[in-house]
Amino acid sequence: MLEQNVWHYAYLSRPQQRKLRERLRVFIAEKEWVGCGGLEMTDEVKVTVAAQACLLLLGMPGNYCFDHVQTILVYPGAFLRPSELQNQYGVVDEEMAAHGEAWRRGPVILSWDRVLEDGHYPHDGHNLVLHEFAHQIDALDGEMGGTPPLGSTRQWKRWHDVMEGEFHRLENAVRRGWPTLLDDYGATNRAEFFAVATECFFEQPEELWKHHPELFDVLHDFYRLNPVEWVA
Ligand SMILES: [Zn+2]
Structure with missing residues (x-):
């Protein structure tokens, strides 16, 4: 599944591949996974989403694994921009930024078609999972304002x-x-x-x-x- 659906995986060093597999097991176990709009939740969906999200953590020390994200909603739907997905939920991006605290507790919403497409086609600059989970890292300081917590x-x-x-x-x-x-x-x-x-x-x-x-x-x-x- 990793080789097929996560193009980055083949490029990682062996230790990074191992670390990614360890992280994604924790990620899968700790989150509540919900298939929406008729999507059947499978191991493939979980592994693909978790691996792409955990790419962001590969260089970070410690055991942080998006601890504050409790629920992941996955729709089958194609071609939805993150903002449109959020709009279905009654939340637009500006509101999301303004109400980072509330959104921080909310679910991460993904479209399976997009996740698969992003995982299959390298180097096009788009990846919905990386995008959404970057927002989650951004929100770690209590505000989704474009600056994550920094060391010094x-x-x-x-x-x-x-x-x-x-x-x-x-x-x-x-x-x-x-x-x-x-x-x-x-x-x-x-x-x-x-x-x-x-x-x-x-x-x-x-x-x-x-x-x-x-x-x-x-x-x-x-x-x-x-x-x-x-x-x-
Ligand atoms: Zn966004």
């Missing part, structure tokens, strides 16, 4: 400087209709920017490193991973 004041300052600059750069490019590596959706707000940048970091690391070296650096420091090594 120095790291915070660097984060703030780089992220603000890159966010405004994307906003400006989107407004002018210029082509961008980062998805336009990242210009919505700072929370979406972090989630979209995370997708790009894991999906198109070489391009991100080439075109946004500082952004790559900040995410490299935060996730303690270098995905360029995987795809090289």
